[in-house]
Amino acid sequence: MTIKVGIVGYGNLGKGVEQAISQNPDIELIAIFTRRQPNQFSSQQNGVKFEHISAADSYMGVIDVMIMCGGSATDLPEQTPWFARMFNTVDSFDTHAKIPEFFDEVNAAAKENGKLSVISTGWDPGLFSLNRLLAQSILPEGTDYTFWGKGVSQGHSDAIRRVPGVKGGVQYTVPVEAVIERIRSGETPELSTREKHLRECYIVAEEHANQEEIRNAIVSMPNYFADYNTTVTFITEEQLKAEHGEMPHGGFVIRSGVTGQGKRQIIEFGLKLESNPEFTASVLVAYARAAFRLSQEGQTGAKTVFDIPFSYLSPKSGEELRRDLL
């Protein structure tokens, strides 16, 4: 018996989930729900239907878990509470400041209807959060560091594309290696986000634009770039397509603590991802498995990664896990 899932939203993340499901034989994709015309799409997987999002309710009792692949800004705040009334769900809601409110709303919707929703999976929030919690619990006296990158920042890429004379461009957030090495060697400096990261911009300029003006407009841009070490590199449109079309990302969570008479203990977790959306999708699928099992046990309401034992993420039995992985 397979776990039957649906995908809501067919952008990069939804496509990543479709691919991730094909790596997990215990999970079966039933249908993909979109706000666009469903008949323009077809899945590489046999038997998968594309449906308009408004048809989702007809899949109640058929789909075990809905994997929510909309954006955190406007899609998920509406969609997850709505779907949580009808289905178990899993999402990657990532607006950190709004998580408590989102949790409460989804929790109420799911509980009232006997469903279970895992919110805010992915890697940050998600795997990074798990490591922050684990490391703090083991080393109560210590300092936490989170670094992001090297990876594309969508907000900063949008900002540089709004500069006059800029035709296209992409911004990478890059962790400062020298700072990471200081922490790994036992120092615990106080650091702001800007001291931990560089910003690298790759720009395609309009034909007659003044490159120096563009560079100055970017590096002096308040909030986005003014307080960072920012580099601006001008490239051709072909280079932008050929060399900057991917969505790599990653980062590090480090806790540097002390035990006993000042013994230094360092816990580090890191990700190096060639595809950010495909990795997030893979996390979603593992937590969809967990959502199904928790629901089968009769649990309801909203859960986060903090509430779920890792054994629920794996298709293997407890016995196999203890024998092969402990």
Added chain:
Amino acid sequence: MTIKVGIVGYGNLGKGVEQAISQNPDIELIAIFTRRQPNQFSSQQNGVKFEHISAADSYMGVIDVMIMCGGSATDLPEQTPWFARMFNTVDSFDTHAKIPEFFDEVNAAAKENGKLSVISTGWDPGLFSLNRLLAQSILPEGTDYTFWGKGVSQGHSDAIRRVPGVKGGVQYTVPVEAVIERIRSGETPELSTREKHLRECYIVAEEHANQEEIRNAIVSMPNYFADYNTTVTFITEEQLKAEHGEMPHGGFVIRSGVTGQGKRQIIEFGLKLESNPEFTASVLVAYARAAFRLSQEGQTGAKTVFDIPFSYLSPKSGEELRRDLL
């Protein structure tokens, strides 16, 4: 209300637990149990009693969780099942091959008596196991690597001290950095343990011993050193004491996987520990908190790190964790 704990065994690990408890205000140390004469000891913490291990049963109903600090070879296989009849327990049983059998025995003892036991915590088994499970669940197609060190290997240190002419010595297992870098950069070589690690020996020779003979005896020792790149460095007794008296350790768990059309995704977890026993002790204390809570909820039997959500390790509430760490 504090969680009241006892320590069974007062070696390096037990002393580490005593220190770790002082970093956790919600946990109170009641008594330390030893097979030696208890009246030769005194704790730095107020009100802590030293008791002979045979007096443990008189603490039933007083101590919430017993933290088992004996060795895995002969102590824990006897002690954990015995104590699991009377108390919730947590241990760091680390004989990987015997975990299934140990689990069954402790599970039966704890279940029959309505107690809960968390077995095989620490970092390997323990945190490393958690990361193996997490990474495999998220990236079903991939390759796992575990590296240990730089750290003291007790078995190998014992072996070199048995070589004729050796007065004292210590052996460090050292991961091969060049191999780790290959994996981090996306290669997935097939590697045996010996290809991943070097062995560094620091030896104090007897006064008239032949150093070349000692060196040859070590590097050609079957099973222990013959198949490894082994270095032997002769030092003085003072150097051994001054520079090699600590118990550092650590290592890395890396999974290198692929998603979609061959996108490489790397998950890495690493520890850099100045004190191996103090760190293991800190993990034990966090899981003692979890054992208490699970028991309060009415759960019984043996559990491993795979079965326990991270929220149970922290003194913070679910609401605080979602707000501050997710």
